Amino acid sequence: MIDVFLALILTVATSQLPPREPIKSLSVQGRYVAINDRPTFLVGQMSYEFARGRTTEDIGKILDVMMVPSGMNLVMGDLGVIYWGAWNNMVNVRKGREELFCPPRYPWKRIGQGQTTWGGPRFDLDQFDPAYFDLLRGRLKLIGERGIVPVVGIFSEHAIDHPLHWRGHPFHPQNNINDLGLPERDAIPEYFENKLALKYQEAYVRKLLETIKDTHFILHPFGETKRAPTSYFNYWLRLFEEHERKTGRKMLVCISGASEVLDRLANDPAVDLIDVYCYHTVYDGRQVNVPDGDKGIRRTIAEAWEKYRKPVGKLYFNYGYPYADPTSPWADSKTGTQGGGPRTAARDALWTVHNSGGFGIYFKMA
Numbered sequence: 001m002i003d004v005f006l007a008l009i010l011t012v013a014t015s016q017l018p019p020r021e022p023i024k025s026l027s028v029q030g031r032y033v034a035i036n037d038r039p040t041f042l043v044g045q046m047s048y049e050f051a052r053g054r055t056t057e058d059i060g061k062i063l064d065v066m067m068v069p070s071g072m073n074l075v076m077g078d079l080g081v082i083y084w085g086a087w088n089n090m091v092n093v094r095k096g097r098e099e100l101f102c103p104p105r106y107p108w109k110r111i112g113q114g115q116t117t118w119g120g121p122r123f124d125l126d127q128f129d130p131a132y133f134d135l136l137r138g139r140l141k142l143i144g145e146r147g148i149v150p151v152v153g154i155f156s157e158h159a160i161d162h163p164l165h166w167r168g169h170p171f172h173p174q175n176n177i178n179d180l181g182l183p184e185r186d187a188i189p190e191y192f193e194n195k196l197a198l199k200y201q202e203a204y205v206r207k208l209l210e211t212i213k214d215t216h217f218i219l220h221p222f223g224e225t226k227r228a229p230t231s232y233f234n235y236w237l238r239l240f241e242e243h244e245r246k247t248g249r250k251m252l253v254c255i256s257g258a259s260e261v262l263d264r265l266a267n268d269p270a271v272d273l274i275d276v277y278c279y280h281t282v283y284d285g286r287q288v289n290v291p292d293g294d295k296g297i298r299r300t301i302a303e304a305w306e307k308y309r310k311p312v313g314k315l316y317f318n319y320g321y322p323y324a325d326p327t328s329p330w331a332d333s334k335t336g337t338q339g340g341g342p343r344t345a346a347r348d349a350l351w352t353v354h355n356s357g358g359f360g361i362y363f364k365m366a
Contacts, residue, residue, distance in 0.1 A: 151220050221236060
């Protein structure tokens with residue numbers, strides 16, 4: 001299946017890419033991200049959690065064998081995001097839905113008494129783990145040296161809106177010794193309002209940005225946001241601007257969220273790119289993973305561009321590649337592709353986004 005995916009991507013993506021050289025600059029030119037001052041259509045395909053449980057050497061092999069030869073120049077791989085899926089992973093292993101329990105590294109030291117919900121010592125949020133930040137910086141440099149743009153995250157609303165996810169978050173009351181005063185079941189709206197929680201969030205953001213200030217990346221800080229208040233976003237956008245003034249180096253900040261969230265934030269001067277991954281709230285399914293229709297890619301990209309006048313991309317498709325749905329216009333389960341869909345689906349998706357004026361696309365690999 002992987003060979004088929006790569007062959008589909010190759011024919012489209014390679015003609016759009018600059019020569020493979022280390023990334024020295026990222027900027028915006030028109031509807032596109034410019035790599036080393038050359039407007040470039042971004043395309044990538046990898047599991048969102050591809051770095052979890054792998055060594056840096058493993059990641060280098062993935063880049064060299066699977067991504068560089070097929071012309072990919074974008075990677076999203078749980079880089080920088082405060083991870084929340086350890087409890088979920090453990091539950092899925094117990095139910096036979098996943099094979100391995102593989103908790104990731106975390107930014108804080110695990111030296112507190114008691115155990116987290118998924119086992120092991122609790123976190124002390126007052127003590128960062130230097131090894132985490134050294135590893136992250138090294139991975140970003142490794143990716144950038146291959147001409148691939150890494151996407152760095154910070155928060156995920158998905159992490160705090162459901163007990164299954166929230167129980168795996170380091171800020172959950174069972175998982176740290178710092179008594180933040182957050183609830184047991186989920187953390188909305190408390191995560192956005194609790195002063196102690198905000199204090200620890202800010203400490204992490206500042207440490208993260210300081211660590212990676214000499215690397216090149218797209219900052220995708222908020223994930224699939226739907227319910228956070230405008231004041232919460234503004235707090236971080238001003239912090240990003242402060243960091244840029246301090247370092248003298250511009251970051252590319254990409255905002256993702258439901259349309260009503262983007263309507264509030266997209267015109268902020270700190271925002272450079274628009275991700276329409278969950279523009280219609282429903283982020284996966286036939287109505288959004290087809291080219292045409294009221295919620296199709298063409299109309300969505302055109303609408304977002306007209307409203308915001310900033311580059312528009314779709315950085316994440318939830319399952320498989322776009323249109324891999326048995327009810328999609330291209331569906332053909334006989335091809336053996338995930339969920340149905342013809343062998344040209346990935347190629348067609350790339351051209352659809354590119355010809356609609358989108359700056360990039362990203363696929364999740366099974």
